[in-house]
Amino acid sequence: MNRTLHVIGAGLAGLACAVAGARAGWRVALHEAAPQAGGRCRSFRCDRLDRIIDNGTHLMLGANRHALSFATAIGGHETLEAVAPLFPFLDLASGRQWTLSPGKLTSGVWETASAMGLPWVRTGQTVASRLGGKRSFAALWQPLCEAMLNTQADDASAKLFGCVLRELLMGGKTAMRPFIARGGLSAAFAAPAIATLASYGAQVNFRRRLVVISDTALDFDDGEAIALSRHDRVVLALPPWAVAGLLSAVPHMPTRAIVNAHFRLDQSAALPGGQRFLGLTGGLAQWLFVRDDVASVTVSAADRLLDTTAEDLAQALWRDVAAPLGADPARLPPFRVLKERRATLAHTPKVVESRPGPATKMPFLWLAGDWMASPWPCTIEAAIASGLTAARLAIGRDDLSFA
Ligand SMILES: Cc1cc2nc3c(=O)[nH]c(=O)nc-3n(C[C@H](O)[C@H](O)[C@H](O)COP(=O)(O)OP(=O)(O)OC[C@H]3O[C@@H](n4cnc5c(N)ncnc54)[C@H](O)[C@@H]3O)c2cc1C
Structure with a gap:
C-alpha cells in the first residue's frame, strides 16, 4: 500500500519517530525548518573558538533508557561516555566541597524519605514549599531541582521532582550513571539518526517549515504542498509554540x-x-x-x-x-x-498538569515533543520517548521499540 509517515520537525522527538517508522517498514518523509537536525540538542562549528561546540551541554543518566537505546539503535552510543556516578560539588562562597553518589545523598534518611514521597503530595505544591525548610535544601534539593527541572525551586512542581528522584534513586545500580556526549551532541544523535534514515531510503527535507495543515494537505514555506492520502499519517514533533501556529486549542506553555x-x-x-x-x-x-x-x-x-x-x-x-x-x-x-x-x-505545577497527550482531533495526526505528558521533565529522554509513542500510535504498532 502506498502510505507515508510525514514527520514534521527533526529534533530528537522527530528523529526518534522517523527512525521508528522507517524501521517498521513505512515510507518516511521528515521535514525540518532549520538547515540541520537536532533542534535544541545540536552541535555546530564555532569559528571564534575554532571548535565544535554544543548549543548547551547535555547530561544524560543511566535511567534515560529510551535515550540510550535510541543512541544504540542508530549507532551513536559509541560517542557517549559513561562516567563515574559521582557528583562533586563546590560552594564558591565558602569553599566547602562535597560529593553526591547513589548511596550517599548527604540528606539523611528522613529528608530523603520525604523527597521520595513528593509524587503523592497535593497538586500545586512546589519543591520549595515541601523541602525549603530542610537542612539540605541549599546544598542538595535546590541545585538538583534547577538542574533537573530548569525551574527555580519556589516555582517547580514537587510532584515532577519527586518522580525524577524516584527514577534515579530506585532505578537500580546504573540509574544515576552520567553519560556525556564526548564527540558532541550531533555525533551522538542527529548525525547517526539522519544516516539511519538514509539507509532506509527515507526522505529528509531541511529548510522546509510547515505553515498550514489540513485534512488533505501539508503546505510548506518553500511553496511545496504535499497532498495527503487517506493512508498517510502525520506527526508534529514540534515545540508547543510552533504547534500553536498550526493548530487551535494548544495551551500557552511558559x-x-x-x-x-x-x-x-x-x-x-x-x-x-x-x-x-x-x-x-x-x-x-x-x-x-x-x-x-x-x-x-x-x-x-x-x-x-x-x-x-x-x-x-x-x-x-x-x-x-x-x-x-x-x-x-x-x-x-x-x-x-x-x-x-x-x-x-517552566515545570511549574500548573504547566506540568497541562502537558497534553499525543492524540489530536484529526485522526491521522499525532503530536510528539519533550512537552508531552511524561514522568520526565523536558529532556532528551522525554523527547525520544514521545517520538516513539507517536510512531506507535500513527502506524498502529504498539510493539515498536529501540531495544
Ligand atoms: C541549553 C539546553 C540544555 C539542555 N540540557 C539538557 C540536559 O542536560 N539533559 C537533557 O536530557 N535535556 C536537556 N535539554 C533539553 C533537550 O534538549 C530537549 O528536551 C530536547 O532536545 C527537545 O527535543 P524536541 O524534539 O522535543 O524539540 P526540538 O528540539 O525543539 O525540535 C523541534 C524541531 O522542529 C523544528 N520546527 C519548528 N517549527 C517547525 C515547522 N513549522 N516546520 C518544520 N520544522 C519546525 C525546529 O527547528 C526543531 O528542529 C537542554 C536543552 C537546552 C536548550
Whole structure:
C-alpha cells in the first residue's frame, strides 16, 4: 500500500519517530525548518573558538533508557561516555566541597524519605514549599531541582521532582550513571539518526517549515504542498509554540531559559579528581563541564540573565570557574555565550498538569515533543520517548521499540 509517515520537525522527538517508522517498514518523509537536525540538542562549528561546540551541554543518566537505546539503535552510543556516578560539588562562597553518589545523598534518611514521597503530595505544591525548610535544601534539593527541572525551586512542581528522584534513586545500580556526549551532541544523535534514515531510503527535507495543515494537505514555506492520502499519517514533533501556529486549542506553555558559556583554554582542561563535571553553588555558574580544551558553564532557569551582555556574562562566569580550573580569573580566554530562551517548559505545577497527550482531533495526526505528558521533565529522554509513542500510535504498532 502506498502510505507515508510525514514527520514534521527533526529534533530528537522527530528523529526518534522517523527512525521508528522507517524501521517498521513505512515510507518516511521528515521535514525540518532549520538547515540541520537536532533542534535544541545540536552541535555546530564555532569559528571564534575554532571548535565544535554544543548549543548547551547535555547530561544524560543511566535511567534515560529510551535515550540510550535510541543512541544504540542508530549507532551513536559509541560517542557517549559513561562516567563515574559521582557528583562533586563546590560552594564558591565558602569553599566547602562535597560529593553526591547513589548511596550517599548527604540528606539523611528522613529528608530523603520525604523527597521520595513528593509524587503523592497535593497538586500545586512546589519543591520549595515541601523541602525549603530542610537542612539540605541549599546544598542538595535546590541545585538538583534547577538542574533537573530548569525551574527555580519556589516555582517547580514537587510532584515532577519527586518522580525524577524516584527514577534515579530506585532505578537500580546504573540509574544515576552520567553519560556525556564526548564527540558532541550531533555525533551522538542527529548525525547517526539522519544516516539511519538514509539507509532506509527515507526522505529528509531541511529548510522546509510547515505553515498550514489540513485534512488533505501539508503546505510548506518553500511553496511545496504535499497532498495527503487517506493512508498517510502525520506527526508534529514540534515545540508547543510552533504547534500553536498550526493548530487551535494548544495551551500557552511558559518556558525557561538556559545560558551556556564555552571557554577555550590554553591546554586540556582538568577538574579536581579527574571528573568531567563539577556542580557549583553560591555563585552564578551552576555546572562546569570539561571536554579537551573547552570548559563549558551552564546556568539553568536563567531568564533573569537574558538581557545581560555576552561579555558581562562571560566575565562573571569565568570569575566563578577559573579557580576550579586552575586558571587565572583575571585573564578571560576566548569565549562563546549561548542563550537558549526557550530551552524547556517552566515545570511549574500548573504547566506540568497541562502537558497534553499525543492524540489530536484529526485522526491521522499525532503530536510528539519533550512537552508531552511524561514522568520526565523536558529532556532528551522525554523527547525520544514521545517520538516513539507517536510512531506507535500513527502506524498502529504498539510493539515498536529501540531495544
Ligand atoms: C541549553 C539546553 C540544555 C539542555 N540540557 C539538557 C540536559 O542536560 N539533559 C537533557 O536530557 N535535556 C536537556 N535539554 C533539553 C533537550 O534538549 C530537549 O528536551 C530536547 O532536545 C527537545 O527535543 P524536541 O524534539 O522535543 O524539540 P526540538 O528540539 O525543539 O525540535 C523541534 C524541531 O522542529 C523544528 N520546527 C519548528 N517549527 C517547525 C515547522 N513549522 N516546520 C518544520 N520544522 C519546525 C525546529 O527547528 C526543531 O528542529 C537542554 C536543552 C537546552 C536548550
